[in-house]
Amino acid sequence: MTGKRKAPTTPPRRCRGHGFFFEAQCGAKEGELHRLGCEMERCPQCEGQSTSCDCPQPLEQRPRAPFMVFPHHCDRCGEEWPEFFNVPDDCWHYYVVRLGQGEKLLCVPCYQTIVNLIDGGAFASQHGPLVMQDDMRADAPLGSPGRVRWEELTARNKAIYEAQQNAQKDAPTSTPDQP
Ligand SMILES: [Zn+2]
Numbered sequence: 001m002t003g004k005r006k007a008p009t010t011p012p013r014r015c016r017g018h019g020f021f022f023e024a025q026c027g028a029k030e031g032e033l034h035r036l037g038c039e040m041e042r043c044p045q046c047e048g049q050s051t052s053c054d055c056p057q058p059l060e061q062r063p064r065a066p067f068m069v070f071p072h073h074c075d076r077c078g079e080e081w082p083e084f085f086n087v088p089d090d091c092w093h094y095y096v097v098r099l100g101q102g103e104k105l106l107c108v109p110c111y112q113t114i115v116n117l118i119d120g121g122a123f124a125s126q127h128g129p130l131v132m133q134d135d136m137r138a139d140a141p142l143g144s145p146g147r148v149r150w151e152e153l154t155a156r157n158k159a160i161y162e163a164q165q166n167a168q169k170d171a172p173t174s175t176p177d178q179p
Pocket residue numbers: 024025026027028033034035038039040041067
């Protein structure tokens with residue numbers, strides 16, 4: 001997996017003579033506050049998503065942070081706003097984690113270069129394709145790589161969620177930590 005982090009903004013648009021300018025999904029421009037309830041707003045207290053973090057005060061009573069953009073770059077070549085993609089965990093481990101770079105963000109060409117240099121793609125060809133994140137959707141064509149990967153991840157997330165629910169149910173309420 002890479003580019004697991006979701007792009008925080010709509011794609012950048014070019015403004016002639018002024019580089020890039022950005023607009024949040026709620027319409028806020030850089031430096032402005034998001035509309036209340038915008039899922040892109042970060043909580044300045046916990047750095048989570050404001051709409052779903054566990055901080056106790058209602059959003060209106062917390063200090064709020066304006067919308068500001070920090071572009072993503074490929075950690076290898078510096079390409080700005082690389083498109084997010086997904087590969088099976090096995091492949092990410094085999095090609096990238098082994099280099100000590102598992103937390104890095106890569107563009108597709110850099111990932112493919114690494115794969116080719118390490119084994120010409122032999123391992124990857126046995127463990128499932130690279131899928132662009134935009135193609136991973138519930139409404140992707142049945143049987144397409146994007147649909148298959150989406151179903152895999154959905155099933156896995158569901159299993160993790162259920163395991164957590166069960167662990168909470170089983171845990172004695174008086175001992176929050178592991179025994
Ligand atoms: Zn917003």
